[in-house]
Structures are given as C-alpha cells and as structure tokens.
Amino acid sequence: MSKKIAPVLASLTAAALFLTTACSSSDDSPDSGSTAGNEKVALTYWSWAPNMDKVVEGWNSTHPNIQVTVNKQDGGDPAVTKLLTAIKAGSGAPDVMQAEYQKIPTLVSADALADISKEAGSLKDKFPAAAWNSVTLGGDTVYGVPQDSGPLMFFYRSDVFEKNGLQAPKTWDDYAAAAEKIHKANAKQYLGTFSASDAGLFAGLAQQAGASWWGVNGDSWTVNINDAATQKVAAYWGGLVEKGTIDNKPMYTPEWNAALNDGSQVGWVSAVWAPGVLEGSAKDTKGKWKAAPMPQWDTAAPATGNWGGSATSVTSQSKHPKEAAEFITWMNSDPAALKLLAGTANVYPAANDATSALTTPPAFFSDQSDFYSIAAEAGKQTKPFTYGPNVNVAYSAFNDAFGKAAESKKAAAFTESLATIQKATVDDMKNSGFTVAG
Amino acid sequence: MALTTTLPRSTTASVAARPARKGRGGVPYAFLAPGLLLFTLFLAAPIVYAGYLSLRKVKVSGLGLGSKSRTEVWAGLSNYSRSMTDPDWLPSVYRIIGYGLIVVPVMLGLALLMALLLDANRTRPALSSFARIAIFLPYAVPAVVASLLWGFLYLPRVSPFVYALDKFGITAPELLSSSWVLYAVANVAIWGGTGFNMIVIYTALKSVPTSLYESARIDGASELAIAWRIKIPIVMPSLVMTFVFSLIATLQVFAEPITLKPLSNTISFTWTPLMKVYRDAFVRNDIYSAAATSVVIAVATFILSFGFLKLVGRRAFTQED
Incomplete structure (x- = not known):
C-alpha cells in the first residue's frame, strides 16, 4: 500500500512545487512538512548534448525534491544500443532518455518508452506539427517531448562564390550549375560531396522532395524508399558524382575536415547545427561562410527536410514516470529552459517559442544577423516524414549500397541502390512479423 | 566371535584399497x-x-x-538459412580468404626472416635486443589505435607520405579505394602481428644448442644452408603454431576494418563475417541471426584449425614427444 501511495504523494507535492517554483525552497525546510514532502525522487538522464548538465542545474536548483543526474552518452546510436540492452535485461535503463526522432519507432516497438500523454499531451500546440508527429507516431500516445530539430540549410563559402560571380543557389539546378562552375575554375574545389555514410542527410533530402519512407496504413506498415521523389534525389546526386562536379567521399572523416579547412570543400548541404561542426573542422575559414535556405525543387512551393533532432522520452523502466514527464516538459517548453538549451547546450530548440531565445547568430556566423530567421523559416517548411521500426536496417543498407554506388561514380548505380534498400527493409520487417502492405 | 573378527578384516581390506x-x-x-x-x-x-x-x-x-x-x-533453423543465404555472406567469406592469403604468408614470412636474421647476429646482443623490441612493439599497440594511425596515413589529404610523394610529382594511389582496400587492411594486421610471431619463432631458435651449428660449420655448411636445413626444420612446430593462430585471427578479423569503415566507401557493414555478426546484433538489433552466424564461424574455425593440426600433427608435436 504505502509503496503505491508514496510516489503519488511525492508527485503531487512535486506538482505543487512545480507550480510555485519561486518560493518553494524558502518556505519548506526539509525537516518540516508532510512525510511525502520529504520523499526525494532521483532521476537519471541519458543525453549526449554538450553542457546538458548545466541545463539540468537550472531544474535541480528550483526543484529540490526531483533531482536529475545527467549521464553523458557517446551519441545517438550507442545510447540506443545501451537502452535496448537494458530493456532486454529488465533493468539498467535511465528514467529519462534523449532519443533521436528516427529511433523513436524502434524504441517504441521494443517497448522501451513510456506513454506520457496524460502529463504532456497538452503541449501539442507548442511544437511544429512535424516534430509533434515524430513523438506520437501519428496516434494519441505521446512517447516524448520534442527537444531540438535540425531543419536542412545550405552553407557556402561566400568568398569563393563571389570570385566565381555566383549567387547562393535558389534551385537544385542552380546548385548543379554552381558546382560545375566552381570545379571547372579550380579542379581541386568542390561545392559538396555525396556521403554514403550519412543516411540521415539523404533521408532529409528525400523528405524535402516529398518522400516519407515509412507510413502506417490502418493496421499495416508501408515502406516507400524507392518512390518517385527519392528516385529523383538519387538520380540528381548520382548525376553530379558521375560528372565529377562534386566529390564522392564520406563526410565526418579527417580527410573531409581537412578539405573544409583548406578550402577544397566550399559548400555543405547541412542542418541548422552546422556552425558548431564547421567551427571545429574549418576554423581557418572563419568569417568566410554564409548560410542560405535550401536549394529548391520548386521555388513556388519551398520545402525542406530534417537532419538530426531529438526528443526527450521517459523510459518504460522508470519508477517515477510522472516526475520524469514533468522534468522533460519543463526542459523543452519552459522559456528559461529553452534559453539554457539554446545558449548553453547549443541545440536548436524545437519549441515554437524558441525563436525569442535565439537572437544572436552562432559565433562562427557572427556576421550573419539573419541566421536564425532563415532557420525559423526552414523549420516551418519542413515536410512531414514518418520513420519506421527498423530505421537502422534501412540506414545500414543505405551505407553499403550507396558506398558501392559512390565508388562506382555511376548515376544508374545510385537509383538502383534504392531498390536494394527497399528490399532489405521490407524483408527485415516481414521476417520479424510486422504487417507490411504491398 | 568369528563374525566380529572377519568383519574388521574385510573392512580394513576395503579401507586400505579405497583411499588409493x-x-x-x-x-x-x-x-x-x-x-x-x-x-x-x-x-x-x-x-x-x-x-x-x-x-x-x-x-x-x-x-x-x-x-x-x-x-x-x-525459429528452427531459419536463422541459419537466412544468414547463409544473405547475399552479403559469401562475398564476406571470399574476402577473408583473400585477406588470409595475403596476411598469413606475408606476416609469417616476415616473422621467420626477422627471427633468422636476429638469430644470425648473436655476437651483438644489445643491438639484437633493441631490434627485437622495435619489431615487437607494434603488437603492443591496440588494433583500433593502429587502424586509426594507418587510416590517417591512407587518407591523401592528411597523409605525410602522399604529401611527400606529391612534392616529387608522384601521385600516390588511393589506398582506401576498392582496388587497394584489401591490402590496406591486411597491412595493418601484418604491421601489428609480425612482431608477436617473430618472438615466438625467435624463442624457439634460441633454444637450439649452438653445438649443432658448430658441427654444421665444420661440415662446411654456409649460414644460408644452416638456416634452411637446420633452423627452419627445428622451429617447424613454432611455425605450425603461429600458422594456426594466424588462421584463427584471419577468420575473426574485425577491429581493423570496422575502425577504417567510416573513412571510406569501400568497407561495407558486412565486409568480414564477424562484422556481419556485429551488424546483425547491434545495428539491426537481431541477436538471433547474429548468434546463428557466430555458431557457423565457430564451427568453421574449429574444423579449420583442428583439421590443419591433424594434417601436420606429427610434425607439430615432435618436440613434445
């Protein structure tokens, strides 16, 4: 009995504290008050965002009875592997977990996330529809609160563009023409590279073109990796690689870092978080970069995709799901927390209110005062995209198939790869027993 | 009375026999x-x-x-049939056969050559022990670190070798491109493994009594003939042992390719059988088919190593007889 009541009382008290954060700590000394008020709840939180402990300090200092400890993770993939292992083992999972949007269906399907629709369902209007859709998977269950998003943007070396008499590309045709002109003028320079190891970026580019690789149709899944929109994107990048006007080497290698820094890579189709990466990889080129909206397929209907972004979820093993839900609600929607997220943890908050927290451009783009208005515009144009329960299967198949295609430098190999990925993804789902339409 | 006397007797007899x-x-x-x-x-x-x-x-x-x-x-045997019919399975098997054909002979050949050279130079112990440590040292470097080091040397823009060759007007080949990548990975393994095998062979050589060589020299044998006719046959058991170790290491190659993987387009998730196990277990989250592939690899390792030992059995264990 007492075991069942204690958490409820604790959470009620916590809720009361939550409403009166300002005075709660001074009014109630820990020794006085009801016994339930002394019930301290300790939560663990897995995250890989930098400085997250400083954001959490903002919560801990005002919520003495719900203390959160950040446990720094290596990154999205290792954290998911660890969490799934803990779920299988029956213990060892944290209370709160940073979860990339594309991993949420995988985690839900492994029964790793708790439903927090009671605590956080009312937050729907505070987030862009695409982000909210990622945490509800289109249903009524809420598997997390969106934290950050990564709308795609285009980054380029303005000095190189000026030298070649070029403007920021408005369409993908412009981008192709600019890539050709730059490479012709200087055979060592490329406007970009096709990276076979970044399936997330390619998915974002397909998203921009209108693809949604998975979908739910009644009681069955649909998989559309080889659809017309994705074919268009694959053919486009395959064409550029075949022509040799862009490079075919993967991103995030020492080679690529050096190429960004020495001016061999003079553009990057990336997301709103790119300044942080460029600051680390291309520090010698500071002040020469500019951000622009994504090149478009159809300028009349501007669209963009996402690369990265994550939600904060409560795990199914948490013994204090209510307190955990309260904490993540605060962290991702409270104005003070959003300011900490943007300013200290350097993430681009998903919440609609965040625009007010983002006034000064990132340090690497300090001259570009409209940086965050471009980002906000991109965020609004993000197309809906549904992830499936086996994103990792599709992404690893992407790596292998497009790795071969990029190495062969043949546009036909790019478009053929999509059929391979589609088949690997559907076969895996059918083998596991998922109902897959078509 | 008779009963009491016979009983103790039988018990003492059995007690005497039992402890032994x-x-x-x-x-x-x-x-x-x-x-x-x-x-x-x-x-x-x-x-x-x-x-x-x-x-x-x-x-x-x-x-x-x-x-x-x-x-x-x-699942019955469906995990096995799915693993073995995976289009990526056979290519990965062929790849490690090719990898083994490069690594094992080159590594053991180098190890034997260096051991013989060191052994021939018995007159200068200080120099010889320095050389021994220098050759052995790469073995102390973890495979992941070694792969990262070599990875930097393979990437044209960060490699000092490519830079230097470029200064002489020579374009270095892209070592992580599809035509070179097998050699690039094999090179890391050879670099790391030669020293260990050299030490094993060298230790065997050192235990050979010098009187054997003296008598050979009196008979007019050259150093080359001594190496070929006496030293190599004597260290044959060590060569067999290092061969079996290398064979097993080849079947289990994993750390080098998985570390080099993100640097290139040419190393897939299923580049070697063990990488396929890793992908199935931790990328695809399917430990069941990963377990099936592991069992197949374990059985293959068992058959190959024991099959080889049986084949050369008498030679390998002559020393122990």
Missing part, C-alpha cells in the same frame, strides 16, 4: 576444478546460450507498437 582409488579419482578433479569452472561459466555456457539463441526469434504482431506486441518463439 579415491585419491586417484578425486584429486585430479580438484586440480581441474578451477579450470573447469571457469571454462563452464565463461566459455561453455555462453556457447550453449548462443546455440539456444540461434534457434529462437522474435515474432512481432501487427504494427509492433506498444507493449506485448513482441514474443520470442522457436
């Missing part, structure tokens, strides 16, 4: 116990568990969302 038998039966087990216990806990049990897992699978119902939508069921 008991001692012979129990003591060896007591000595073996720690080994057997550790073997059972950390080798046999996991193997049995992997075998069990390889016969199971998770069955999802419907959309697979929400709790209770997953159940573990018996």
